Amino acid sequence: MIDALVSGKLYGQAQQRDGANGKPFTTAKIRASVGEGEPLFVNVIAFTHSVQEALLALDDGESVALSGELTPKVWTDKDGNVRPAVDLVAHAALTTHQVVRKRQALDRDRG
16 A cells, blocks of 8 residues: 555546445546656545545546555556556545635634
């Protein structure tokens, strides 16, 4: 396991499902920048309620930072090229929505 902090933009929409045990989980795909090369797609799964809510509140292309357990992988595209990918079990999330709400709350407290 690798402890990781990954930031990027939501690719598509997050999806909520129910596991075999009846408990909900959320999956998402994040497009992370890795320098000047092609983006790295991070496959995300979240079991924590607060992380699920944060992911489900985002629209395609919105920014998010996630921390959790990272597993590196590779996949082969249709042309036979091996590409990197990573899976992340997300334990915490920070979105622009949360930052805006926090700033508004601080402004009200100061006000």
